[in-house]
Amino acid sequence: MTEEWLIKGASITGGPATDIHVRDGIIASVAPGLEVPGARVIDAVGLIALPGLVDLHTHLREPGREDAETVTTGTRAAALGGYTAVHAMANTEPVADTAGVVEQVWRLGKQAGYVDVRPVGAVTVGLAGKQLAELGALADSAARVRVFSDDGFCVADPLLMRRALEYVKAFDGVIAQHAQEPRLTEGAQLNEGEMSSRLGLSGWPAAAEEAIIARDCLLAAHVGAVLHVCHVSTAGSVEIIRWAKSKGWRVTAEVTPHHLLLTDDLAEEYDTVFKVNPPLRTQADVDALRQGLADGTIDAVATDHAPHPVEAKETEWHAAANGMTGLETALRVVQLAMVDTGLLDWAGVADRMSVRPAGIGRVQGHGQPIEPGVPANLTLYDQAAPKETVDPRTHASKSRNSPFAGMELPGRVHATFLRGTATVLDGKVTR
Secondary structure, eight states: OOOOEEEEEEEETTOSEEEEEEETTEEEEEETTOOOTTOEEEEOTTOEEEEOEEEEEEOOOTTTOTTTOOHHHHHHHHHHTTEEEEEEOSOSSSOSOSHHHHHHHHHHHHHHOSSEEEEOBOSBGGGOSSSBOOHHHHHHSTTOOOEEOOTTSOOOOHHHHHHHHHHHGGGTOEEEEOOOOGGGSTTOOEETTHHHHHHTOOEEOHHHHHHHHHHHHHHHHHHTOOEEEOSOOOHHHHHHHHHHHHTTOOEEEEEOHHHHHOOGGGGGGOOGGGOOSSOOOOHHHHHHHHHHHHTTSSOEEOOOBOOOOHHHHSSOGGGSOOOBOOTTTHHHHHIIIIITTTSOOHHHHHIIIIIHHHHHTTOTTSSOOSOTTSBOOEEEEETTSOOEEOOGGGSSSSOOOOTTTTOEEOOEEEEEEETTEEEEETTEEOO
């Protein structure tokens, strides 16, 4: 049995202040002026109550790369960021292309107990893009996989992509594509443009992303399947997805916090913390991504939390690993980029960071309205907290490759509840 809680004076997704009574892991009642003798009380006056955040794109690295992250450290970081469910990507060592590996990740998540861990299965064996993995076996495993991705690599073969889209229809699965035409990005190091030319780095053209998205939207429409586009990064990609949605096709998309805030100008000093795939783009792309998220063309914010050990980042640009951490800063970045700019209200944040991601990822019990009878997966957020400088050394993640290091970000996650159990209180993990 979980503890009984009375959350006093919270503003549910920015609405009027009210009280939330949590009992036996369920929201028992929502109303102002509640009194519950014996319950633990949280003074939530001034705090925003959100349904627990759901991340569609998390690299937990375990098994195989525990030097960068483990399921325990990664999910602890997720809870501190306000998340109650994350999707663990398949590019582990060994790859999550068998029932045994996805069940291992799922069980490690249950043992850690900070958030629900939903493993993402590989689309192809070994992420090699040659042969479909046993998608049905992954779906039938104890982990009940419903999202499949070769993230880190593109499923470049159009016939293989078509077959994958067709296959997962049988169990309401989703193919999440890393959109990158490999022939157009051989040796690519940075967004193709003025900055890459100035720095002498091989360019990663926007068309390499957009061509795959267009192709896969057409394939998904042709077979009547569901396509999810990972980490959209260009203005052209937003337009293609908007066009596909206007056709009524079953296409969804995500954007990362770093692509909502940062540009390729930051690479000017060759600081490899800013090396990521897809690369940081231009301010025009950032503006288009923000507008696409605001109008619903882009469905979700997904962190693409990609931890790396120090030696993988502190090296020459061409040799450095791609990727950035993001779980512990995502909501704060979204406040800065979307809420404080007037592009989204808190109901919109709940929609893009909880409701829609839960639906896309087929996650039960998450992303639901904060009302009586639903599981108490909750985040309490202080939007008015004084801006604090990001210091990755204080983060729960094992890795320190945050692109926001040294930046001042607003807001603070005050508490996170997973089915009525407080995993974070007063901004600290409870165990």
